[in-house]
Amino acid sequence: MRVHSDSRARTRAAVGLTVAALAAGVTAGAGPATARPENAPAPTAAYCGAAHRIEQKLSTGTTWRMCWRYDGKAGLVLEDVSYQPKGERRPIKVLHSARLGQIHVPYDDGSVEYDDLTGFDFAQGLMNLAPGECPGGTIKTVKVPDSVNETPTIKGLCTTTRSRGHAYRVQGDTPGTVHQAQGRDLLVHTVNQVGWYEYLTEWRFQDDGAITMNLGATGSLSWDDYDAGDGRGRPVGKGASARATSHSHNAFWRLDFALDGSTRNRVEQYDSTVTAPTGGQQAPTTRTTRTKITKELAGDIRNYRWWRVVSATGKNKDGHARSYEIVPGPTTRYPGRGFTKHDLYVTQYNPCERFASHNPGPCGPGAGTSVDRWVNGQTLSHPVVWMNIGFHHVARDEDQQPMPVHWQGFSLAPRDATAMNPLTPDGLAWQNGHWRPGR
Ligand SMILES: [Cu+2]
Numbered sequence: 001m002r003v004h005s006d007s008r009a010r011t012r013a014a015v016g017l018t019v020a021a022l023a024a025g026v027t028a029g030a031g032p033a034t035a036r037p038e039n040a041p042a043p044t045a046a047y048c049g050a051a052h053r054i055e056q057k058l059s060t061g062t063t064w065r066m067c068w069r070y071d072g073k074a075g076l077v078l079e080d081v082s083y084q085p086k087g088e089r090r091p092i093k094v095l096h097s098a099r100l101g102q103i104h105v106p107y108d109d110g111s112v113e114y115d116d117l118t119g120f121d122f123a124q125g126l127m128n129l130a131p132g133e134c135p136g137g138t139i140k141t142v143k144v145p146d147s148v149n150e151t152p153t154i155k156g157l158c159t160t161t162r163s164r165g166h167a168y169r170v171q172g173d174t175p176g177t178v179h180q181a182q183g184r185d186l187l188v189h190t191v192n193q194v195g196w197y198e199y200l201t202e203w204r205f206q207d208d209g210a211i212t213m214n215l216g217a218t219g220s221l222s223w224d225d226y227d228a229g230d231g232r233g234r235p236v237g238k239g240a241s242a243r244a245t246s247h248s249h250n251a252f253w254r255l256d257f258a259l260d261g262s263t264r265n266r267v268e269q270y271d272s273t274v275t276a277p278t279g280g281q282q283a284p285t286t287r288t289t290r291t292k293i294t295k296e297l298a299g300d301i302r303n304y305r306w307w308r309v310v311s312a313t314g315k316n317k318d319g320h321a322r323s324y325e326i327v328p329g330p331t332t333r334y335p336g337r338g339f340t341k342h343d344l345y346v347t348q349y350n351p352c353e354r355f356a357s358h359n360p361g362p363c364g365p366g367a368g369t370s371v372d373r374w375v376n377g378q379t380l381s382h383p384v385v386w387m388n389i390g391f392h393h394v395a396r397d398e399d400q401q402p403m404p405v406h407w408q409g410f411s412l413a414p415r416d417a418t419a420m421n422p423l424t425p426d427g428l429a430w431q432n433g434h435w436r437p438g439r
Helices: 005-023
Strands: 053-057 063-071 075-084 092-106 113-115 138-143 153-170 179-194 197-206 211-219 233-235 243-245 247-257 266-275 285-293 297-299 305-315 321-328 344-348 383-393 403-415
Touching: 053 153, 053 179, 063 138, 075 179, 075 197, 092 197, 092 211, 211 247, 211 383, 247 403, 266 297, 266 383, 321 383, 383 403
Parallel strands: none
Antiparallel strands: 053 063, 063 075, 075 092, 092 113, 092 247, 138 153, 153 179, 179 197, 197 211, 211 403, 233 243, 247 383, 266 285, 266 305, 297 344, 305 321, 321 403, 344 383
């Protein structure tokens, strides 16, 4: 029997709140607290105290520093993120602010779609972490703003380190000498419950300067959505009766860069075309062109296309402008809504533009409440990057029980942030540029 979509939506929200309340050790009957007005300024982290500072020197010599705070709708927010490899005298500032921008979950049968951050209490569903969920690390205490719980304090933020295998290896023509290093990452994560799902928000800061942000979905398939009698679901129990409705998870991240401490960054797009050999050419040729993105952009991933955010002020020791490249992970673009039609949006900074969809209120007359509407030709002097990574979830038997984590996300790779590999061992430090073997 199909549940009316409205009641289903209410069920979903109620489950999230009840379980969060129980986890916090209070009864589910706690009344709503006074909420902060929607457009009130969020607490600033221009300076953060020790409780809100994350500083990790990794065993390979790289230090990551940042401040964290917790937003009543967006959840974990990382601010003033900087990176300092062993050869740099000062930290290299990368991001002013980084967080999720929305999780949009439309179901294939057209019955319902969820805006988990703005409409379904993603942030309020922060979960206490068991010690084993943060191996070798520390679990920080998070005060959840605007909480309906009487004690909105959750042991919910894990910071730890993890090995990622080889960072590099080179032997070259000196058989007795192998230069190799095992890479280390700083890992920062939370778990947020929304209805039947539990989302892992993971930020990975590598010792080579790369940053990877992933959203993982686990928990259980939505109990309310076993009614796909119309061919839009997959059977997950015995026979064909229990059908879980297929759906999409369209995750957005919002990144406000501050390369070398300035938000006045530039954005560039690169495209290459490959042409079959002509005349006497031995092989195909590839031509790469750069397009400066000076106005707001709704961009799409394409073969041979990439973007980078370039520092307006800082250069590395080779005299090259520092930048970070945007490296998308696998994605399924959902064409059902205007705001999911493109993979990457770059907008001019506006503090009112907070969520990629279902933004609390329009930002000016006729401005709309989703990121696609904000791309309207403004000149970019302070670009904000919105990345949209989609996953079409067609359930399988293995999704019970619990559901294995399915991941979606993307990376930022440093490009000319340092003059050489930031992990270069001393013995190879002279090999910069067109070096000559056997020196
Ligand atoms: Cu799913």
